[in-house]
Amino acid sequence: MSSHNPLHPIPHPPRKPFVGNLLSIGSDSPVLDMWKIAQELGGIYWLDMPGMPVIVVSSPELVDEICDEKRFDKSTRGALRRLRAASHGLFTSDTDEPTWSKPHNILLANFSQRAMQAYHPMMLDIAEQLVTKWERLNFDDEVDVTRDMTALTLDTIGLCGFGYRFNSFYREGFHPFVDAMVRTLETVQDRRGLPLEEFMMKKQLAQQRKDIRFMHKMVENIIRERRESGADIAAKPDLLSYMIAGVDKKSGEKLDDKMIRDECIEFLIAGHETTSGLLSFATYFLIKNPHVLAEARAEVDSVLGTDLSARPTYAQVNRLQYIQQVLKEALRMYPTAPAISKRALEDTVIGGQYTIKKKNMVIMHALALHRDKTVWGEDANEFNPEHFSREAERALPPNAFKPFGNGQRACIGRQFAMQEAVLTLAMVLQRFELIDHDDYQLKVKEALTIKPEGFRIKVKPRETVRSRAPVAGQAVAATDGAAAQPAASTAASKHGTPLLVLHGSNLGTAEDLARQIAEEGEQRGFAVELASLDDFAGNLPTSGAVAIVSASYNGVAPDNAAGFWNWVKSTDASMAGVRFSVFGCGNRDWAATYQVVPRSIDERLDALGGERVHARGEGDAREDMDGAFQAWSSALWPAFARALKLKLDADGPRTEPLFAFDIVPPAGVPSPAVAQGFTKLEVAVNEELQNEVEGLVDARSTRHIEFLLPEGVSYR
Numbered sequence: 001m002s003s004h005n006p007l008h009p010i011p012h013p014p015r016k017p018f019v020g021n022l023l024s025i026g027s028d029s030p031v032l033d034m035w036k037i038a039q040e041l042g043g044i045y046w047l048d049m050p051g052m053p054v055i056v057v058s059s060p061e062l063v064d065e066i067c068d069e070k071r072f073d074k075s076t077r078g079a080l081r082r083l084r085a086a087s088h089g090l091f092t093s094d095t096d097e098p099t100w101s102k103p104h105n106i107l108l109a110n111f112s113q114r115a116m117q118a119y120h121p122m123m124l125d126i127a128e129q130l131v132t133k134w135e136r137l138n139f140d141d142e143v144d145v146t147r148d149m150t151a152l153t154l155d156t157i158g159l160c161g162f163g164y165r166f167n168s169f170y171r172e173g174f175h176p177f178v179d180a181m182v183r184t185l186e187t188v189q190d191r192r193g194l195p196l197e198e199f200m201m202k203k204q205l206a207q208q209r210k211d212i213r214f215m216h217k218m219v220e221n222i223i224r225e226r227r228e229s230g231a232d233i234a235a236k237p238d239l240l241s242y243m244i245a246g247v248d249k250k251s252g253e254k255l256d257d258k259m260i261r262d263e264c265i266e267f268l269i270a271g272h273e274t275t276s277g278l279l280s281f282a283t284y285f286l287i288k289n290p291h292v293l294a295e296a297r298a299e300v301d302s303v304l305g306t307d308l309s310a311r312p313t314y315a316q317v318n319r320l321q322y323i324q325q326v327l328k329e330a331l332r333m334y335p336t337a338p339a340i341s342k343r344a345l346e347d348t349v350i351g352g353q354y355t356i357k358k359k360n361m362v363i364m365h366a367l368a369l370h371r372d373k374t375v376w377g378e379d380a381n382e383f384n385p386e387h388f389s390r391e392a393e394r395a396l397p398p399n400a401f402k403p404f405g406n407g408q409r410a411c412i413g414r415q416f417a418m419q420e421a422v423l424t425l426a427m428v429l430q431r432f433e434l435i436d437h438d439d440y441q442l443k444v445k446e447a448l449t450i451k452p453e454g455f456r457i458k459v460k461p462r463e464t465v466r467s468r469a470p471v472a473g474q475a476v477a478a479t480d481g482a483a484a485q486p487a488a489s490t491a492a493s494k495h496g497t498p499l500l501v502l503h504g505s506n507l508g509t510a511e512d513l514a515r516q517i518a519e520e521g522e523q524r525g526f527a528v529e530l531a532s533l534d535d536f537a538g539n540l541p542t543s544g545a546v547a548i549v550s551a552s553y554n555g556v557a558p559d560n561a562a563g564f565w566n567w568v569k570s571t572d573a574s575m576a577g578v579r580f581s582v583f584g585c586g587n588r589d590w591a592a593t594y595q596v597v598p599r600s601i602d603e604r605l606d607a608l609g610g611e612r613v614h615a616r617g618e619g620d621a622r623e624d625m626d627g628a629f630q631a632w633s634s635a636l637w638p639a640f641a642r643a644l645k646l647k648l649d650a651d652g653p654r655t656e657p658l659f660a661f662d663i664v665p666p667a668g669v670p671s672p673a674v675a676q677g678f679t680k681l682e683v684a685v686n687e688e689l690q691n692e693v694e695g696l697v698d699a700r701s702t703r704h705i706e707f708l709l710p711e712g713v714s715y716r
C-alpha cells in the first residue's frame with residue numbers, strides 16, 4: 001500500500017495517470033469538491049496536483065496544530081502569487097517581506113474596534129443607499145441579493161478606503177474598475193500552472209495586462225489628487241490618509257506610493273466579495289428559517305426602534321448581539337474565504353503520524369472544519385445561531401471557527417466586515433419583509449471567494465414600521481450608553497502611598513483605562529506614576545502597589561509591553577513584596593489567544609511570589625469593555641486599601657453631582673410616557689444571579705426581576 005502512496009499514511013483519492021487528481025477537483029467548484037472528499041476520507045488527505053502534492057486538513061485536532069505559528073505560516077503559492085502582478089501588499093506578501101510588515105504595522109490601528117467609530121458614518125451612507133434603492137422598487141420587482149450586497153461592500157470599502165464613490169447604486173452594471181478587477185481575479189483563478197498555459201491563455205493574459213494598467217492608473221490618480229489637495233486625516237479619516245501619513249514604528253519608514261497603490265487595490269480585492277458573500281448567505285438563511293428571522297427582527301426593533309427617521313448609531317450597532325450570532329453562524333456554514341493556504345516552516349509531523357514537508361502546500365479547509373459534529377453537535381449541518389450564544393462561543397475549542405484565517409496573518413478587516421454587515425442586515429430587517437417568491441434553492445458560486453448564485457428575492461416595506469416624529473418636548477437624556485458620571489469635586493487627603501500604573505497598549509484603549517486608574521488614584525491620595533510596561537521590565541517596586549492594564553495582539557504583547565512580557569515569562573527573580581492587580585483588554589474574536597498577555601502576566605507575577613491583591617479583570621472589546629472595567633476598578637480600591645492598610649474613603653473621593661434634576665412635567669400635565677399608555681409597576685424581586693468566579697472578576701450582571709402587576713392590569 002505505502003509504495004503506492006508517497007505520503008503514507010495520509011490517505012488520498014484515486015489518481016489518474018499524468019493528471020493525478022486534477023480532474024477530482026472541478027475548476028468551478030474546488031472548495032465543495034474538496035469538502036466532499038473530506039467527507040469520504042476524513043480530516044486529512046492529499047491531492048496529486050500539477051507541480052506539488054496538496055494536503056487538505058479539516059479535523060479540529062489537526063487544524064489546531066496547523067494554527068501553531070511557530071510551526072506553520074501563510075503560503076502565497078498559487079493564486080496569491082499570481083495576483084502580485086496587480087498588487088503586492090498585505091494580502092499577497094509572505095510574512096518576512098516588508099510589503100507585509102510595513103503596511104501591517106501602520107494600518108493595524110485603523111482596524112481596531114475603536115477605529116470603527118470613524119467609519120460608521122461612511123458605512124451608514126452606503127447602507128442608506130441600499131435601503132433607499134429597495135424602498136423605491138415596485139411590488140413585482142426582484143432584488144438580486146448578491147449583486148446589491150456586492151455593490152454595498154464595494155462602495156463601502158471605496159469610501160472608507162480612499163474617499164472614492166463607485167456609485168454602484170446609480171448605474172446599471174459596475175464601475176469599469178470593478179470589471180477590470182473581476183476579470184483579473186478570474187484569470188488568476190483559471191490558471192493552474194499547466195504546461196503551455198501561457199500560450200493557450202494568450203488573449204486572456206493580454207486583457208489582464210490591460211486591466212492591471214487601468215487599475216494602477218486610476219488608483220495612482222486618486223493618490224496624486226489626495227497629496228495635491230493637502231487634506232489631512234482630520235479632513236478625510238480614511239485608510240488612504242492613514243497610509244500617506246503613517247510611519248511604521250518598527251522601521252521608522254513610511255509607505256511609498258507604489259505600496260499605497262497596491263494596498264488600495266488589495267483592500268478592494270480582499271474587502272468586498274467576502275463581506276457581500278456573508279450578507280448574501282445570511283439573508284438566504286434568514287428567509288429559510290422564519291423563527292430565526294423573527295428573533296433577529298425582534299432584536300432590531302428593540303435596539304433600533306421602529307422610527308425610520310432615526311439613523312442607527314455606532315453604539316446601537318454594537319448592541320445587536322443576536323444579529324452578530326446570525327452572521328457568525330452564516331460564516332460557519334459558508335465561510336466566504338473557505339480555503340486558507342499554509343506551509344510548514346520546517347519538516348514536521350502532525351497528529352503524531354502525518355509527515356508534512358516544508359515544500360508541501362497545506363490547505364486549511366474552513367468549511368469542512370466548521371461542520372465537525374464533535375465540536376458543533378449533531379446539528380452541525382443546520383443553521384442555528386445558538387451555536388454562537390455567548391455561552392456556546394465561550395465553550396468552543398480555540399481553533400474551531402476560522403473564517404478569518406489565523407494568527408498574525410488573520411484578516412485585518414474582520415471588525416470592519418462585522419460592523420458593516422451588522423449595520424446593513426439590521427437596517428434591512430428594520431424596514432423590509434423578505435419574500436422568497438421563487439423558493440430559491442442554494443447554489444454556491446466559487447471564485448476566489450464563495451457566494452450564493454442567482455439568489456433573487458422580493459422585498460416589501462414592513463407595515464408595522466412607521467416614521468414617527470419624536471414626541472414634542474420630550475427630553476432624551478441618555479447618550480450612547482454613557483451614563484453621566486458625577487464629577488469629583490474634592491480630592492481625598494493625600495497619604496502619598498506609591499501607586500505605579502502600567503499599560504501595554506497599541507491603540508490607546510489600555511492606556512486610557514490606565515490613565516483613569518491613575519487619575520482616580522491621585523484623587524484617593526496616592527503618589528501615582530503612569531508608564532508603559534516596558535519602562536518597568538525587570539524593575540517592579542515593592543513599595544505601594546502596581547496596577548497593570550494590557551491588551552494582546554495575535555497572542556503577543558503590544559509594542560510597548562514586549563520587553564516586559566519577555567522578561568516576566570523568563571525571569572525567576574522573586575516578586576515577594578510586589579502587590580499587584582491586572583486588568584486585560586481583549587476581544588473574544590481572537591478566541592485562541594483571548595487575554596493571553598494579561599493572563600500570563602498575572603499568573604507569572606503570582607507564581608514568582610507577588611501578592612495578587614485583587615483578582616484579574618477581563619474586558620471584551622466586542623461586549624461591554626467599559627462596564628467590565630468599572631466593575632473591576634470599583635473593587636480595586638478597597639483591595640488596595642486592605643493590602644496597604646490604608647483607610648480610604650469607601651466610596652472614593654468625595655463627590656458632588658454634576659447635574660441637578662428637576663421632576664418634569666409639573667403636576668396636572670401628563671408625562672409623555674403616561675400619555676402613551678405606560679403604567680407604573682412595582683419591582684417585587686431584584687436579585688443578582690451571577691457568582692464571582694474565583695480568581696476572575698466577571699463584570700457581567702444577570703438579574704432576576706419580578707414586577708407586581710397593578711390591579712386590573714393583565715400581562716400581554
Ligand code: HEM
Binds near residue numbers: 091267275336
Ligand atoms: C466576512 C468578511 C471577510 C472574510 C470572511 C475575510 C477573510 C479573510 C481571511 C480568511 C484572510 C486570511 C487569508 C490568508 O490567510 O491567506 C483575510 C485576510 C485579509 N483580509 Fe479579510 N475577510 C473579510 C473581510 C475583509 C475586509 C472588509 C477587509 C478590508 C477592509 C479585509 C482585508 C483583508 C486583508 C488586507 C487581509 C490580509 C491580511 C494579512 O495578511 O495581514 N478583509 N481575510
Ligand SMILES: Cc1cc2nc3c(=O)[nH]c(=O)nc-3n(C[C@H](O)[C@H](O)[C@H](O)COP(=O)(O)O)c2cc1C
Binds near residue numbers: 504558
Ligand atoms: C489585529 C488585532 C489582533 C488582536 N489580537 C488579540 C488577541 O490575540 N487576544 C485578545 O484577547 N485580543 C486581541 N485583540 C483585541 C485587542 O487586544 C483589544 O481590542 C484591545 O482593547 C486593544 O487595546 P489597545 O487599544 O490598548 O491596543 C486584537 C486586536 C487586533 C486589532
